[in-house]
Amino acid sequence: MSGTGNEQARKTAEGLAYSAGFGNEHSSEAVPGALPEGRNSPQRAPLGLYAEQLSGTAFTEPRHSNRRSWLYRIRPSAAHPQFTRTGNGHLASAPFTDAVPDPNRLRWNPLPEPPAGTDFLAGLWTLGGNGDVTQRTGMAVHLYAANASMTDRVFSDSDGELLIVPESGGLLLRTEFGLLRAEPGHVALIPRGVRFRVELLGPTARGYVCENYGQPFVLPELGPIGANGLANARDFLAPVAAYEDTEGPVEVVNKFCGNLWTATYDHSPLDVVAWHGNLVPYVYDLRRFNVIGSISYDHPDPSVFTVLTSPSDTPGLAGVDFVVFAPRWLVGEDTFRPPYFHRNVMSEYMGLIEGAYDAKTAGEGGFVPGGGSLHNMMSAHGPDRETFERASAAELKPQKVDDGLAFMFETRWPVTLTPHAAGADHLQTGYDGVWQGLQRHFRR
Numbered sequence: 001m002s003g004t005g006n007e008q009a010r011k012t013a014e015g016l017a018y019s020a021g022f023g024n025e026h027s028s029e030a031v032p033g034a035l036p037e038g039r040n041s042p043q044r045a046p047l048g049l050y051a052e053q054l055s056g057t058a059f060t061e062p063r064h065s066n067r068r069s070w071l072y073r074i075r076p077s078a079a080h081p082q083f084t085r086t087g088n089g090h091l092a093s094a095p096f097t098d099a100v101p102d103p104n105r106l107r108w109n110p111l112p113e114p115p116a117g118t119d120f121l122a123g124l125w126t127l128g129g130n131g132d133v134t135q136r137t138g139m140a141v142h143l144y145a146a147n148a149s150m151t152d153r154v155f156s157d158s159d160g161e162l163l164i165v166p167e168s169g170g171l172l173l174r175t176e177f178g179l180l181r182a183e184p185g186h187v188a189l190i191p192r193g194v195r196f197r198v199e200l201l202g203p204t205a206r207g208y209v210c211e212n213y214g215q216p217f218v219l220p221e222l223g224p225i226g227a228n229g230l231a232n233a234r235d236f237l238a239p240v241a242a243y244e245d246t247e248g249p250v251e252v253v254n255k256f257c258g259n260l261w262t263a264t265y266d267h268s269p270l271d272v273v274a275w276h277g278n279l280v281p282y283v284y285d286l287r288r289f290n291v292i293g294s295i296s297y298d299h300p301d302p303s304v305f306t307v308l309t310s311p312s313d314t315p316g317l318a319g320v321d322f323v324v325f326a327p328r329w330l331v332g333e334d335t336f337r338p339p340y341f342h343r344n345v346m347s348e349y350m351g352l353i354e355g356a357y358d359a360k361t362a363g364e365g366g367f368v369p370g371g372g373s374l375h376n377m378m379s380a381h382g383p384d385r386e387t388f389e390r391a392s393a394a395e396l397k398p399q400k401v402d403d404g405l406a407f408m409f410e411t412r413w414p415v416t417l418t419p420h421a422a423g424a425d426h427l428q429t430g431y432d433g434v435w436q437g438l439q440r441h442f443r444r
């Protein structure tokens with residue numbers, strides 16, 4: 001049973017109702033009258049519901065970064081049986097100590113097809129990461145490949161928020177806050193601790209996940225860009241309340257300090273009838289990104305393409321940035337237009353949602369949708385030989401780059417691999433070769 005009841009909610013083309021705005025104080029009730037008026041926790045909550053607060057930041061964090069929501073549910077979350085350990089599969093967590101951090105440039109092909117019956121949770125495959133889940137620092141890079149919906153089970157991640165980047169196959173995310181639809185080209189964010197179930201909209205689904213152990217993602221500052229631009233706050237869509245009133249066994253899997261724990265509830269924990277607050281799951285369509293770039297000369301640093309940033313205690317130094325390389329015009333005069341050669345103190349994991357990326361040769365054995373590359377701190381990279389030769393000779397008329405959608409998880413600490421990523425069959429050999437044969441042109 002489900003419903004919606006928010007005046008501010010709006011229908012999207014896909015038929016789901018959403019409540020728009022990044023960081024807003026949203027409110028939503030699936031049954032009229034389910035939200036208490038004027039207080040969060042009345043002596044008896046409306047309709048016999050239980051009131052419960054979910055905190056995403058410490059109670060005392062500054063107002064601008066404080067995140068919490070109040071949930072009005074059929075049963076309190078506290079009414080659950082004991083959790084016991086279950087297998088972690090290919091899901092791993094920080095600290096990553098099983099492999100030696102690798103200064104080499106690395107690139108993977110897409111994940112192989114999973115066995116039949118693999119759902120989103122079982123299909124998570126950790127590439128690597130940094131920090132420490134118990135310290136709430138750092139991040140992990142995961143990929144997923146699934147061919148089944150989650151049925152009779154839900155997942156929650158106590159270790160961090162999950163930024164899901166579908167590459168193929170749409171997802172329907174049934175969360176405690178309501179429903180989100182995430183297709184390739186969208187990203188979805190599930191806050192730390194929020195229970196959700198992933199249903200596939202087609203036969204298979206594949207994509208990437210940034211698990212952010214650190215401070216919740218926020219929109220980057222705009223500085224001299226002004227009051228508008230990059231990802232606009234109003235394009236972030238939170239769900240409206242939609243609840244499940246089901247009795248019967250439901251497995252709840254909780255990722256806690258690096259391990260999966262399971263408990264079988266006798267009801268669905270997606271039983272929130274109404275909620276309000278600013279800690280919410282959301283979806284964002286990357287095609288809405290307002291791309292800022294140079295209209296004179298030189299290739300700008302990719303920080304101008306930041307969609308979301310997880311700040312650290314040092315201003316300007318992100319735990320992790322989520323960056324998108326979206327369609328855009330290139331007009332730079334006397335400029336080498338693709339990404340430049342560089343060595344970065346930050347570490348860069350890149351993935352491809354569709355098409356090609358302008359610094360890397362596309363196609364079989366190259367940088368392909370569903371694949372990924374890792375350029376750890378200080379590793380030398382940039383345009384491959386083919387790209388360098390092409391772009392150095394290109395006629396510099398205005399050019400639309402609109403044949404791809406790539407992204408980067410850029411993090412302050414090197415990404416240490418899991419042993420299964422370091423030894424994967426789909427790890428490409430000979431990636432260094434793309435920078436071989438760059439001729440010397442020096443003359444005096």
Ligand SMILES: O=C(O)Cc1cc(O)ccc1O
Binds near residue numbers: 340344
């Ligand atoms: O390495 C990459 O392709 C990512 C990247 C893109 C860019 O436009 C400038 C610098 C950078 O690291």
Ligand SMILES: [Fe+2]
Binds near residue numbers: 342348375382
């Ligand atoms: Fe780079």
